[in-house]
Amino acid sequence: MLVAYQVTPLTCYPTQLNMNAFDNDDKLDFGQLPPAVDHLLQQGVAAHFTHPDLAENAFLTALALAPDALPAHRCLVKHYNRCRQFDKALGAAQGWVVAAANQAGLPDNWLLWQSAPGSALAALKGLAFILLRNGQPGEAEAAISRVLAMDPEDGVGGSVIAALIEDTLLAI
Numbered sequence: 640m641l642v643a644y645q646v647t648p649l650t651c652y653p654t655q656l657n658m659n660a661f662d663n664d665d666k667l668d669f670g671q672l673p674p675a676v677d678h679l680l681q682q683g684v685a686a687h688f689t690h691p692d693l694a695e696n697a698f699l700t701a702l703a704l705a706p707d708a709l710p711a712h713r714c715l716v717k718h719y720n721r722c723r724q725f726d727k728a729l730g731a732a733q734g735w736v737v738a739a740a741n742q743a744g745l746p747d748n749w750l751l752w753q754s755a756p757g758s759a760l761a762a763l764k765g766l767a768f769i770l771l772r773n774g775q776p777g778e779a780e781a782a783i784s785r786v787l788a789m790d791p792e793d794g795v796g797g798s799v800i801a802a803l804i805e806d807t808l809l810a811i
Contacts (some may be wrong), residue, residue, distance in 0.1 A: 732766040732767040
């Protein structure tokens, strides 16, 4: 599945951005990314709470520059979730899973995965969480069940999402 995002040029920059949880360089460590992409992600994270439109635009621009940058996908999913834009979060999470699958040489359809690296499992866990938030607990349960089956040591923390799904299903 190919996910297209509309990008609006960055035209305004807040003068004061609150950045926390950073290393000694006042930056989050997103791993090895092109400098422009890393800068956009730093900018988006810093702007998230005070300037959500700027944050969204920074994440979308980062993805336009580097569609395979998994941290950019994760940032966009988390941003939409925190903004309670669950339909957008769902599309972004699906794009994250596809990008992670492509990097790992896996099929786009996660139901066909027999094993997966942590980056793909993290993306699928994110999708499960967004499916739950989007009112689709059955689909969320199917996704997190795949994560747990491929990650019996719970390295990516799928059990946390599984517990949320279980609580939700019991409440229905």
